[in-house]
Amino acid sequence: MAMRAVPLVGGPVELRGALDLEITQAGVMPRRLPAWTKEQYQDPSAYGVTVMPSGVRLVFRTDARELEFEVLTSTGQLDTDPEPRPTGMLELLVDGVPAGRRQAPVGNVLRMSAHGAVQRLTPGEPGTVRFAGLPAGMKDVELWLPQQTPTELVALRADGDVLAPLPDGRRRWVHHGSSISHCIDADGPTGTWPVVAAALGGVEVINLSQAGNALLDPYVARTIRDMPADLISLKVGINIVGMAAFRKRTFGPAVHGFLDTIRDGHPDTPLLLVSPVGCPALEETPGPTVLGLDGRIAALGDPAGGALSLEVVRAELARIVAARQARDPHLHYLDGRELLGLDEADDLADGLHPTAAAYRRMGKRFATRAFADDGPFS
Template identity: 85%
Template sequence: MAMRGVPLVGGPVEFRGALDLETTRVGVMPRRLPAWTKDQYQDPSVYGVTLMPSGVRLVFRTDARSLEFEVLTSTGQLDGDPHPRPPGMLELLVDGALAGRRRAPVGNVLRMAGPGAEQRLIPGEPGTVRFVGLQAGMKNVELWLPQQTPTELVALRADGEVLAPLADGRRNWVHYGSSISQCIEADGPTGTWPVVAAALGGVEVINLSQAGNALLDPYVARTIRDMPADLISLKVGINIASLCAFRLRTFGPAVHGFLDTIRDGHPDVPLLLISPVSCPALEEVPGPTSMGPDGRVTALGDPADVAGGALSLTVVRAELARIVAARRASDPHLHHLDGLELLGPDEADDLADGLHPTAAAYRRMGKRFAAHAFASDGPFR
């Protein structure tokens, strides 16, 4: 059967994990926060990380044996580097099992002199990714987009019928965190720890994590408040410590306010508050942080300032545990998980830059989270 085009919007295809679809010159760009939030921040990095489609997938049913996806990626390249950053992988799941992996084609390239420098766009062209030899018969299909690379969907073609997905009764899990939850370093979009955990727990995950920007922004709390959610988790602290975003006096009220807003919309939903995983540089020393000449993160703060209210990760973990313990008297559905149970201080070798876990460590974190959260006596049971 000849390949036929399938509408990406207004047809049978469902985008999951995206809360906004921006119309672009060539197609549609999924974004992981609602459109209205763009008016509430100035830092362009926030917009950039919401375009990185961690956890975003196209879902439909089809009897096609061949599928084509035309995409336009946007990746970066530092001046002096002969190659753009790898745009990552596209992964196809059929009836829940991995059926194929393809490297995303390089499209637009953003050249820059260094981190934070002005970017220069080198326009690219869309590329086509094909999956052939799929099993016969009607099947459930998910195309997972690369978690680290903004990706515009230009076209979908199939050599069979494409239908809307059926409801499967799985619970919706909404997760919010930092780059350590966005998982840019994972080996593919289904290798991020929230996706690994969701697969083991039999739930649908929506990943609202913001690399470098998990700062308890009120617009994120309102987003979670207003969206459907059966399970909620918040992984808080690493960006707050590394950016010196709060001191102890202001950190506690900010956490309370974030939780209060979510509870306005989800008063009884299981909510798991997770403290930071291990980061040796910040355990006892406050931020700010920078990358040292060895390519590993280093903390620049004064350890003596912790007594005056500066936030090390040890202080952050203790404060989050205290907040949950205090609130549980009136909120029995609120739970706490020490992030060191996901990745501890004896696993520092799994932090390639002293901060971000390796691909293997992300998968281990997902298994550990699932074993805790989805256990018969766990918070997401």
């Protein structure tokens, strides 16, 4: 059968993991926060990571034996680097089983200075990836987008019928965190720790994590408040310490306010507050941080005056959960060091971000703790 175009919007394909679609000249760009939040971003990086589609996938049923997917990616390239940054992988799952992965084609390239400032844009063209030899018969298909690369969806083609997915009876887990939950350095979109944990826990994950952010932004709390969720988790603290964003006096009330907003929409939903994983540079020394000549982070802060280290943040988060549990029995706390401890610092490639193997390990550990019979997400 000849290849036929399948509408990406208004047709049988369901886009999961995105809360908004931005219309572009090439096609549509998934965004992981609603459109109304854009005007509230304090820093342009918040938009950049929101259009990195961590956890975003196209879901449908088909009897096709071959699929073509056309995309336009946007990646960066430092002036000192000979090649653009890796665009990441497109991964195909058929009936829940991995059925192929393809490198996302290089499209637009943003040339940047060593400090990350955009110098110029080199426009690119859409590229096509192909998945052939799929099993015969009607099957459930998920096409996962690269977690680290903004990706405009241009076209989907199939040599068979494409139908809407059947209703998903799994519980919906909404997670928000920093780059350590965004998982830019995972080995693929299904290798991020939230996706690994969701697969083991038998739930559907919506990953609202934002690399370089997760600073208790009120627009994120309102987003979670207003969206359907059966389970909620928040991984809080690493960027708050690394950017010296709060002092001890202001941190606690901000956490309470974030939780209060979510509870306005989800008063009884299991909510798990997760503290930072181990990070030797910030355990006792507050931020801000700098990247040293050795490629690893170093902390510059002074612990005097209520500045926050990871030790202080963990103690505050545990205290806040304990104080609220009398009237909020569905609120729980998990020490992030149970996901990746200080004795595993060799798995922090730059002293901060886990390796791909460590992300998978974190996912398995989270599933073991959260989805156990006596766990908060049981």
